[in-house]
Amino acid sequence: MSRIGVFVCHCGENIGATVDCAQVAQMSSSIPGVVHSVDYKYMCSDPGQTLIKEAVKEKKLTGVVVAACSPRMHEPTFRRACAEAGLNSFLCEMANIREHCSWVHEKGDQTTQKAADLVRVLVEKVKRNRPLRPIQVPVTKTALVLGGGIAGIQASLDIANAGQKVILVEKDPSIGGHMAQLSETFPTLDCSQCILTPRMVEVAQHPNITLLSYSELESLDGFIGNFKARIRKKARKVDEKLCTGCAVCTQKCPQKKIPSKFNAGLGMRTAIFVPFPQAVPNKPVIDIENCRYFKTGKCAVCQKLCPAKAVRFEQEDEILEIDVGAVVCATGFDVVNTDFFPEYGYGKYPDVINGLQYERLASASGPTLGEIRRPSDGKIPETVVFLACAGSRDRAKGIDYCSKICCMYTAKHAMLYRHKVHSGKAYVFYMDIRAGGKMYDEFVRRAIEEDGAIYVRGRVSRIYERDGKLIVKGADTLLGGEPIEIKADMVVLATAAVASPAAEELAQKLHISYDSYKFFSEAHPKLRPVETNTAGIFLAGACQAPKDIPESVAQASGAASKVCGLFSQDQLSREPLIAAVNRTAPPQYSSCTGCFLCESVCPYRAIERETITTRGGKPIRTIARVNPGLCQGCGTCVAVCRVKAIDLDGFSNSQLYAEVRALA
Amino acid sequence: MKVGYFPGCSLVGSAREFNESLQAVSRLIKLDLVEIPDWNCCGASSGHAADHLLSLALPARILALAEKTGLRDLLVPCSACYNRLITTVYELQANPRLKSEVRELIELDLKLDVRVRNVLEVLKEAMEADGSSRIAKPFAHRVACYYGCLLVRPPKVVQFDRPEDPTSMDELMQAIGAEPLDWAFKVECCGAGMTLARTELVAKLCARILDDAVARGAETLITACPMCHANLDMRRGDIEKAAGRTFTIPVMYVTQAIGLALGLGPKELGLHRHMVDCGPLLAAATQSSTVNLQS
Numbered sequence: 001m002s003r004i005g006v007f008v009c010h011c012g013e014n015i016g017a018t019v020d021c022a023q024v025a026q027m028s029s030s031i032p033g034v035v036h037s038v039d040y041k042y043m044c045s046d047p048g049q050t051l052i053k054e055a056v057k058e059k060k061l062t063g064v065v066v067a068a069c070s071p072r073m074h075e076p077t078f079r080r081a082c083a084e085a086g087l088n089s090f091l092c093e094m095a096n097i098r099e100h101c102s103w104v105h106e107k108g109d110q111t112t113q114k115a116a117d118l119v120r121v122l123v124e125k126v127k128r129n130r131p132l133r134p135i136q137v138p139v140t141k142t143a144l145v146l147g148g149g150i151a152g153i154q155a156s157l158d159i160a161n162a163g164q165k166v167i168l169v170e171k172d173p174s175i176g177g178h179m180a181q182l183s184e185t186f187p188t189l190d191c192s193q194c195i196l197t198p199r200m201v202e203v204a205q206h207p208n209i210t211l212l213s214y215s216e217l218e219s220l221d222g223f224i225g226n227f228k229a230r231i232r233k234k235a236r237k238v239d240e241k242l243c244t245g246c247a248v249c250t251q252k253c254p255q256k257k258i259p260s261k262f263n264a265g266l267g268m269r270t271a272i273f274v275p276f277p278q279a280v281p282n283k284p285v286i287d288i289e290n291c292r293y294f295k296t297g298k299c300a301v302c303q304k305l306c307p308a309k310a311v312r313f314e315q316e317d318e319i320l321e322i323d324v325g326a327v328v329c330a331t332g333f334d335v336v337n338t339d340f341f342p343e344y345g346y347g348k349y350p351d352v353i354n355g356l357q358y359e360r361l362a363s364a365s366g367p368t369l370g371e372i373r374r375p376s377d378g379k380i381p382e383t384v385v386f387l388a389c390a391g392s393r394d395r396a397k398g399i400d401y402c403s404k405i406c407c408m409y410t411a412k413h414a415m416l417y418r419h420k421v422h423s424g425k426a427y428v429f430y431m432d433i434r435a436g437g438k439m440y441d442e443f444v445r446r447a448i449e450e451d452g453a454i455y456v457r458g459r460v461s462r463i464y465e466r467d468g469k470l471i472v473k474g475a476d477t478l479l480g481g482e483p484i485e486i487k488a489d490m491v492v493l494a495t496a497a498v499a500s501p502a503a504e505e506l507a508q509k510l511h512i513s514y515d516s517y518k519f520f521s522e523a524h525p526k527l528r529p530v531e532t533n534t535a536g537i538f539l540a541g542a543c544q545a546p547k548d549i550p551e552s553v554a555q556a557s558g559a560a561s562k563v564c565g566l567f568s569q570d571q572l573s574r575e576p577l578i579a580a581v582n583r584t585a586p587p588q589y590s591s592c593t594g595c596f597l598c599e600s601v602c603p604y605r606a607i608e609r610e611t612i613t614t615r616g617g618k619p620i621r622t623i624a625r626v627n628p629g630l631c632q633g634c635g636t637c638v639a640v641c642r643v644k645a646i647d648l649d650g651f652s653n654s655q656l657y658a659e660v661r662a663l664a
Numbered sequence: 665m666k667v668g669y670f671p672g673c674s675l676v677g678s679a680r681e682f683n684e685s686l687q688a689v690s691r692l693i694k695l696d697l698v699e700i701p702d703w704n705c706c707g708a709s710s711g712h713a714a715d716h717l718l719s720l721a722l723p724a725r726i727l728a729l730a731e732k733t734g735l736r737d738l739l740v741p742c743s744a745c746y747n748r749l750i751t752t753v754y755e756l757q758a759n760p761r762l763k764s765e766v767r768e769l770i771e772l773d774l775k776l777d778v779r780v781r782n783v784l785e786v787l788k789e790a791m792e793a794d795g796s797s798r799i800a801k802p803f804a805h806r807v808a809c810y811y812g813c814l815l816v817r818p819p820k821v822v823q824f825d826r827p828e829d830p831t832s833m834d835e836l837m838q839a840i841g842a843e844p845l846d847w848a849f850k851v852e853c854c855g856a857g858m859t860l861a862r863t864e865l866v867a868k869l870c871a872r873i874l875d876d877a878v879a880r881g882a883e884t885l886i887t888a889c890p891m892c893h894a895n896l897d898m899r900r901g902d903i904e905k906a907a908g909r910t911f912t913i914p915v916m917y918v919t920q921a922i923g924l925a926l927g928l929g930p931k932e933l934g935l936h937r938h939m940v941d942c943g944p945l946l947a948a949a950t951q952s953s954t955v956n957l958q959s
Contacts, residue, residue, distance in 0.1 A: 342829030348846075396819065397828075462828075464848030466879070471848070 002033035002127045005061040006119055007052055009043035009068035011098055016041070018102040020112045024067065027116040031123050035059055044074050049081040056085035063087075063126035067095040067119045088131035090576070090650060095122040117663060124662040128655045132576040137629045139225035140325040141567045142167060146217060146506075149177020150549055151541025151556040152330035153199050158560030159328075160208035164567050167322055168203060169231055170213045174279035175200055177332055181262060183362035183370070185549060186412045187443035193278060193365060200280040213281055218319065220510055223606075223629035224536030225325045225572050233318040237286035238272075242310035245282040249302035249311065250274060258290050260367075264357040266375055267367035272302045272311075276365060286311075326536050326563045329520060330556060331506060333542035336391045336496040340398050343462045344390065344493060350376040351470060352463060354390075354495045355409055362416045372420050374490045381424065381489030384417050385472045386410045387460055388430040391496035399496050399517065404546045406494035407434045411444045413492055414453035426453045427486055429460050429474055437550075456484070463491055497546035511605060512537055520544050530558040534604070535632075538562050577650040578631035579606075579638060581624050592623040592645035598637035599624065606630035607637065665790050668730045668738040668778065669697035672745040673705050678898075679742070679890030681934025685919035686741055686783070688932050693795035695786070697739065700729045706748045709857030709891075720762070721769045723752040727780075728772035741783040741919075743814040743889035744856075747822070750780045754821045782815055782824065783888050783918065784832045791839060791922070800927030802841025805945065807921070808882035809833040809844050810873065812892040813853045827851070833918060837886060840925035847880045849873045854895040863899070867906035870895050874903060874911045884945055885915045893917065897939050914942045 006028040010016030021039040029037035036059045040048050043066060055061060064087065066078045071094040079089035097115040105111040141164055145156045148170030156166045168175070180200075182192035203209055218230040253270035260269040262276050269275075271291040274284045292299035293313060303311040335356055339347075346352045351374045353361075364370040374381045388410045391398030407430070414426040433455075435441040447453045458481075460474040469487040476484050499518035507514040512532040513521040520543050523531040530538050540556035541547060547555070566572070583590050589612050599607040610625035624646070626637070637646045638653070647653055675683035690697050703726050705711075712719035727749060730738045740746040753776050756763040767774045787795075811830050819827040828851060834844035852873055855866030874896065877885055887893050896903075896915045904910050915938070923933040924946075935942045 342826060462848065462852075464876075466848070466876070 002063060003035045003059060003061050004031075004033050004063045004065060004123050004126055005036040005052070005055050005059060006031075006034055006038075006123065007043055007048075007055075007064065007066045007068075008037075008039035008097075008115075008119070009048070009066065010039065010041045011069060011102075012042065015068070015098050015102040015115075018105065018107045018111055019097060019115045021115075023112055024097070024115045024119060028065075028067075028119045028123070031120055033127055034123060036061065043068050044077055049077070052078065052081050053085040056082060056087050061087065062091065063123075063129060064092040065095055065119060065122045065126055066092065067097045067115065067122075069098040070094075070096050070100075090132040091126065091129050093122045093126050093129070095119045121659045121662045124658040125655045128652070128658055129650070132649055134573040135576050135578070135628050136571045136573060137223075137225050138571055139567060139569060140227075140323045141165065142322070142324045143326045143328060143563045143567075144169065144217075144227070144229050144322070144324040145328045145330060147177070147330035147332055147541070147543070148172075148175030148203075148211075148213065149330060149332045149541060149552075150179040150196065150199075151332070151543075151552040152177070152328070153196075153203055154553045154556035155328045155330055155540050155560045155563075156203055156209050157199065157206065158557050159563050160206045162560070162564045162567075164208065164564060166206075166209045167229075167231075167324065168209055168211050169215050169217060170211070171216045172275065173214045173236070173273075173283075173285040174275045174281070175203060175211065175213060176276075176278075176280070178356070179549060180276065180278070181264065181356060181363070182359045183364070183366070184412065184416060186408045187437075187439040189412070189415075191364070193363075197278045197280075200278070204280045211281065212320070214285055215320075217506070217509060220327065223627065225566070226629060227324045227327060227536065229322045229324055229327075231320045231322060233320055235315040235317050236283065237288070237312055237315050238284055239310040239312050239315075240281065240283050242308045243283045243306075244308050244310075245274075245284075246307060247274070247284075248305050248307065250284055252301050252305050254299065254301060255290055255292055258287065263360045263367050264354070266353075266357055266360050278365070286313075326538065326566050327510065328538045328540055328556075328559045328563060329506070329510060329512070329532070329543055330540040330559075331503065331543040332500055333497045333546060334500045336398065336498050340391050340394075344387070344460070344491070345463045345465070345470075346493060349463070349465055349470060349491075350374075351381075351489065352491045352493065354493050355406065355413065356495075358413050358492045359409075362413070362420070370420075372417055372424075379489070380421055382421075383425045383427070383486065383488045384414075384490045384492065385460075385470075385486055385488040386414055386426065386428045386492045386494065388428065388494045389459075389496075390493035392494075393431065394496075399498065401517065401546075402434060403494075403497040404434070405497060405548045408437075408440060408443065408548065410492075410494045411435070411447040411453070415447040415451045418447075418451040418453060426451075427472075427488070428453055428455045429458055429472075430455060431457070431459070437548075458484075497542065499543070503543065510534065510537055530555055530562055536566065574629075575633070576628075577633040577648065578628055579626045579633065579635065579646050579648050581626060581646050589621065590623045590645060591643050592641075593643055594622050594624070595642065596624060597640045597642065598646060601636050601640050603634065603636065604630050604632050606632075665694065665786075665793060666696040666698060666735060667781070667786060668733050668735040669699045670703055670706075670726055670730065670738055670740050670745065670749070671699065672703075672740065672742040673708070674742050674744075674890035678894055679917075681937045682741060682890055682893070682917045682919065684932070684934040685917055685923050685928075688928050689787075689919050689923045689926060690790075692798060692926050692928070693790045694793075695790040698733055698735060700726060700733065700738070703729060706745045708744045708748060711748070717765070717769070719748070720752050720755060721766050723749045724756065724766045724774055725770040725772060727752065727776065727778055728770060728774045730778045731773070731775055736777075736779055737781050737786070738778045739781055739783065739786050741888070742891075743782070743812055744891055746780065746782045747814040750822055753778075753780060784815070784836065785824065787918065787922065788832060788836055791836065795922070795926070796839055798927075799840055799925050801925055803837070803921050803925040804841050805843070805883045806881055807837050807842045807844055807884055807886045808847050808877035808880065809837060809850060810877075810885050810887045810892060810896075810915075811851050812887065812889045813851060813856070814891075815888065816851055833886060833888065836918060837921065840922055842886075842921065845877075845880050845882055847876055847882070849876050854892045856891050856895070859891075859895055859899065863902055864906065866895050866899060867902035870899060870903045871907035871911075874913060875907065878911060878913055882913060884913060884921075884942070886918050886921055887915060888918045900940055912940070912944070914938060914940045914945055916942065 255271035
């Protein structure tokens with residue numbers, strides 16, 4: 001026989017001013033099974049909790065209903081109080097008579113009646129609660145970081161410095177990401193490589209970090225604390241252990257005219273190559289698409305000349321299987337495909353370039369060694385036009401969102417150009433200047449006021465070539481909307497930042513959600529910005545949304561601290577509100593028929609197949625089994641199960657029916 | 665290929681050579697044009713400035729009459745008519761209340777199930793089906809394809825080609841042996857209906873278009889719009905005054921160029937009706953083909 005205690009809270013005036021709490025307690029006392037019913041001004045206060053604890057002991061309660069605020073607010077408080085009094089914490093439930101009643105209704109008898117109804121419903125549920133124990137799962141204390149840009153580097157270093165193991169996977173031959181391509185960084189104009197490369201070296205040398213460059217994630221299975229990652233280590237065709245990075249091979253390779261991805265297509269590289277001189281690891285890779293040996297079977301110059309005998313044409317991809325406890329996804333962004341705006345002539349005119357290409361031109365390690373020379377003829381441009389919002393905030397042809405980084409880097413571009421070409425003219429076309437951030441607006445003002453960048457508020461309708469000049473047609477919407485034309489020598493498009501092309505596929509591999517722009521979704525836009533909806537997988541950097549360096553680094557440190565928090569425990573404790581497939585005595589074993597509808601609807605891939613065997617090991621039948629580590633207790637499988645073989649602990653079918661019937 | 669045909673006022677007036685050449689070409693490439701009976705003016709450039717409901721009712725009546733013919737496609741060669749008709753379909757499909765209001769006004773059933781199609785789309789299909797093999801005399805000229813504003817804009821309404829860099833006319837010209845040029849003013853405005861009220865503005869805009877085409881070595885401009893043609897051809901005197909220079913480059917309809925390639929004569933195609941003489945261009949063509957014959 002149930003012995004339920006009901007505790008009605010006034011929450012000061014929050015509930016008390018609208019609901020007659022004493023009457024709710026009075027009405028509740030007559031519900032069958034209720035042996036104790038009281039009201040109190042602040043149930044969550046120390047005396048309030050003491051009231052509950054004493055009643056549990058004195059009245060030998062088998063269940064508790066606290067009628068107060070939302071369980072999101074104080075369920076842990078009251079469950080802890082019950083546990084301290086010796087009652088299983090899952091036998092304590094809350095009736096929400098604040099958000100669901102007093103806050104949304106006028107004072108009156110009906111409101112009091114509704115509060116009493118809510119209590120009655122929960123009493124019926126609690127009668128059917130059974131004691132549950134938190135689930136314990138072990139933790140593999142190794143983190144997998146995907147992406148070796150600044151976010152991945154920061155996350156790896158933070159986790160490694162906290163004493164945990166890290167496996168950093170980068171798809172390119174070197175870590176560094178987009179930041180390695182940048183010239184100077186806003187708002188301080190410190191050289192990007194100078195602040196980045198020491199960190200890259202630190203990653204390579206850190207005893208806790210295993211760097212897998214030129215590698216990609218094949219698949220990820222398992223659950224928080226217990227993931228299994230399969231990683232494809234792409235064949236470099238070079239033995240990394242033997243190679244000393246002497247660069248004889250890259251100097252002697254006869255295939256020298258391959259557009260360099262690192263230089264955004266503005267420079268050339270060889271078929272055996274290191275993306276840039278400061279690469280980590282500083283070990284070359286053979287690009288077999290362009291290698292003469294792989295195309296014709298002849299050449300092998302690199303192999304003949306290598307003093308360490310490290311070239312391995314026969315090397316194959318390798319698949320590594322690694323156990324990890326947490327994943328940090330830091331796979332970065334890309335710039336938009338410029339076919340969005342053929343009117344700007346990108347791809348048609350060599351001197352119309354994008355922001356990333358300009359970074360390479362301005363970089364001391366770039367194809368022009370930091371001199372601003374236009375790609376077509378290598379001349380120093382006398383007039384450069386910068387276009388902000390090339391594709392961003394453009395519902396008709398581009399993307400709806402603001403790419404966030406362009407206002408700042410465009411100001412930097414104009415500034416760098418003026419620093420390097422004193423006689424040059426820099427025009428910037430913009431919609432609005434969005435320079436929110438520490439020292440950001442000051443930076444833009446400096447570009448305009450001290451460095452003389454000419455800011456024109458308006459859009460550009462067309463760019464075309466005439467007599468060796470790029471004619472930029474636009475409008476100045478601040479001065480009466482006059483159309484203006486600028487004869488430029490070079491145009492730089494601040495093309496929109498978009499998700500990387502492989503983002504969607506990766507999200508599906510990781511089983512994390514992503515938005516309509518293919519950026520990965522955080523678990524809560526404000527309060528859980530580094531977690532994903534999949535437990536144990538975290539986000540860092542621009543794979544979540546366009547971000548600048550400081551933001552990426554901050555988020556990476558946030559993700560790292562989440563990983564370290566997770567790794568601070570030997571076992572994970574999870575709420576036991578999960579689904580389970582029933583088991584009965586032979587010869588049935590379970591009412592599950594093995595249709596596996598549940599498997600197809602489970603958003604967390606928590607349904608496994610279990611084969612029941614005889615003692616001799618002969619298979620009898622295959623039924624569903626819920627993996628308690630993966631199940632998030634959403635209940636979708638319960639809803640689709642045709643034979644009611646699955647039920648959800650804490651929210652069982654019988655509990656929910658009882659709640660509904662209590663209202664009838 | 666059988667399609668409904670709405671010529672519109674221009675094609676029976678100032679742009680009758682567009683009609684003549686379209687009809688002549690259609691006969692050769694087995695494009696059967698069924699003229700909509702009792703059609704009316706679409707309202708063109710003034711209707712939508714005067715009254716919104718009127719600007720929808722006028723094209724709606726044409727659409728209703730087209731539906732009665734039972735043909736799925738309606739060819740509308742004039743860009744202005746095309747734009748008004750397709751805008752009407754777009755607006756009325758999105759707004760059922762407005763649609764019933766218009767239906768009451770025109771006193772005709774209106775289902776909006778006719779596909780409004782421009783001359784480039786239809787010609788491309790017909791040429792691919794039955795025209796390319798009939799090319800008798802390749803139109804071997806450097807041409808600047810001029811689309812104007814109304815064929816491709818607004819993009820979400822017309823949903824035709826790439827709005828800022830269309831290629832369908834260039835492809836048609838390539839198919840008849842011409843060399844379409846890459847130039848800057850494919851979709852720039854010619855001034856359109858401002859031709860009467862602000863002639864000097866139209867002259868200035870047209871001068872820029874001609875200037876760029878000539879500078880890139882075009883021998884002729886190709887257009888598919890009666891309004892553009894009128895401005896670039898008929899306003900040549902004003903254009904030259906605005907530019908302070910002369911322009912001898914002719915402006916031809918897409919159908920005239922195709923007609924020449926199919927072996928039709930200049931008269932059948934109405935080339936004699938233009939203000940700017942196409943004679944020198946055709947003579948040059950004859951000469952070069954004679955040279956070819958001799959060599």
